[in-house]
Amino acid sequence: MATKLSPKEYVKRGDRLTGGHRLCAGCGASIVARNVLKGAKDHPVVVGAATGCLEVSTSLYPYTAWEDAYIHTAFENVAATVSGVEAAYQSLKKQGKIDKPFKFVAFGGDGGTYDIGIQSLSGALERGHDFVYVCYDNGAYMNTGFQRSGATPLGAWTTTTPTGKVQPGKPQQRKNLTQIAAAHNVPYVAQASIHDFRDLISKAEVAFDTEGPAVLVVLSTCPRGWRCDVAQSVNMARMMVQSCYWPLYEVIDGKYVINYDPKKRKIPVADWMKLQGRFSHLFKPESQHLVQELQDYVDREWERLKALASLPNPGATTE
Amino acid sequence: MSATTDTQHLIQAVTGNQAVAMAMKQIDPDVVAAYPITPQTDVVQEFAEYVAAGSVKANFVTVESEHSAMSACIGSASAGARTMTATSSAGFALMWEMLYIAASMRCPIVMTTVNRALSGPINIHCDHSDSMGGRDSGWVQIYNEDAQEAYDATIMGFPIAEHADVRLPVMNMYDGFIISGAIGPLQALTDDEVKAFIGDAPTYPNLLNTDEPMTFGPFDGLHGFYFEHKIAQQRAMDRALNVIQGVYDRFAAVTGRQYNHLMTYCMEDADIAMVVANSAAGNARIVADQLRAEGVKAGVIKLRTFRPFPTAEYAKALANVKAVGVMDRADSFGGVGGPLYMELLSALYQYDIRAKTANFIYGLGGRDIFPQDVETGFRLLQAAAEGADLPKSRVYLNMKGA
Structure with a gap:
């Protein structure tokens, strides 16, 4: 289980994604990338990125914001691309041609992970490559102008689920990528959020130290797409975690561990939905039921997660 | 050996x-x-x-x-x-x-x-x-x-x-x-x-060189x-x-096995030539032999290197040929002809060679190509070398119902 880094230790770890990149103010993606890489400690890292905001904003030729080796090839295949890099490393290491203790990380947005990239991710997880997959999940295709994805919450406005007379935003609930990843029985899967970067780094550290595939799914605010205040970016993620819309948890060798339970401080989803313009249409009387539907979904999923976490350790022998 | x-x-x-x-x-x-x-x-x-x-x-x-x-x-x-x-x-x-x-x-x-x-x-x-x-x-x-x-x-x-x-x-x-x-x-x-x-593989810039971390596949802006x-x-x-x-x-x-960008067969004095890729080249050579036995100056060019396309070498090989047939085992629907045909026409035009040409589409989806099918093509070329016109549209070899 991930134990949080002390603040003293945190400040000692330098940035491997430098300033000067072109991500928007308030964007969660750079917070994800910077903190995940702190979890790699002193290891040399090869970073892979799927096409997306993080990719276009950090590698604008002839500049780069990455201190480490970096590769981007396309949108739907960062897991496959990085699996190829890792396979090359394993081969060269076995032949004694390389001795550095490399780590490998693949970054994808929710579009590149939940949707177009899910096959490539699934294949790489099943094959057991020694790498960390990180999804920065802002709940839509933000890079191309806020189109809906499989991660977009119910009722949200996006440019492909616009609000109109007969359709109040996205008609479907989101899918649960974290549990899809966990269903691959990989050694480590975790959900994290940009607001708790110490938790995020600790999870990244576990992920990098894990032999075999590890997956981090990180809630990442997009003020542009969510139509929310830039200054509220981190707070927005905090509130979403506090509402149990985005629980912080780990799946360690199949065992579910909840890292944060707000208990009595659990807030309604409406509290943060009201602060995000993508949901503003839901607060009209005729669509209020959708807010309740999302609340019911979140409550149900939270109870299910707690039930999963109460199961005995699957690795332990039964009495 | x-x-x-x-x-x-x-x-x-x-x-x-x-x-x-x-x-x-x-x-x-x-x-x-x-x-x-x-x-x-x-x-x-x-x-x-x-x-x-x-x-x-x-x-x-x-x-x-x-x-x-x-x-x-x-x-x-x-x-x-x-x-x-x-x-x-x-x-x-x-x-x-x-x-x-x-x-x-x-x-x-x-x-x-x-x-x-x-x-x-x-x-x-x-x-x-x-x-x-x-x-x-x-x-x-x-x-x-x-x-x-x-x-x-x-x-x-x-x-x-x-x-x-x-x-x-x-x-x-x-x-x-x-x-x-x-x-x-x-x-x-x-x-x-x-x-x-x-x-041994030469060393070139790569991702696993810690002395020089490099960015591969960057974003090329407007x-x-x-x-x-x-x-x-x-x-x-x-x-x-x-x-x-x-x-x-x-x-x-x-x-001892010499390859070239294009492999010529009986092309030194050829009046007519067939250009073909892969396994059907053998059929073309057999038919060329039969035609040679009749006194027809037939030759075959087997395509080998297609990219890069050896334009000048095709022009040289076909400089004195009166009629050229190109066998395509693929089509470019709506195009001038099959992909090899289009390539060859361009090469000939660029070198001011104005041989008569025909495009033979064959073997799609594994359809057999028999020597007599190739001969059908060669006979058209032979007639063209003696003055006849060649069809401007595709000629299909061994098509059902033909």
């Missing part, structure tokens, strides 16, 4: 796929990432046997699709590892996006493409619509008539791909089933000869250098023409 006296180079009876798998074993790359598809399947299966037996050092990545196969190959080659793969048809089509990226990232990957028709209707048999669809992707393309040629081309792959003047991926084609699954003669090199021929990158790819193709011939010549010095 003489097969009768040379016990090291005995002639073996193998399928095309076995020959290529054997070449891959002898090359023993660092990484193979591949997905099985008919009729390439035995290449992957045979190689998996070598992996299971521990007779290769390669890390065999059993990807979940061809798109991921090529993606993993790009990752691997960018990490500085010698990387190979193989595919066919729909798998080739699924790779298509990544073919361009492999070439533009200058990854020296070597790939076998066992030619098979593209769907639909779904058809597992041979034609060239798969690899012809990738002709603009920036890969060196070499077409092979039989198992021996496919084996030899595989051995020659890395010396071409990794050459500092080229640094482009190379794909080798041969006909699905007709060559991939049929048993034919193969005179293989010894493992040592292969190792000596290909040498005011970037995309245009210049594309020009650099074309210049590499221009240089590849000489490099490939150099590798062919060096290979001839070792094996």
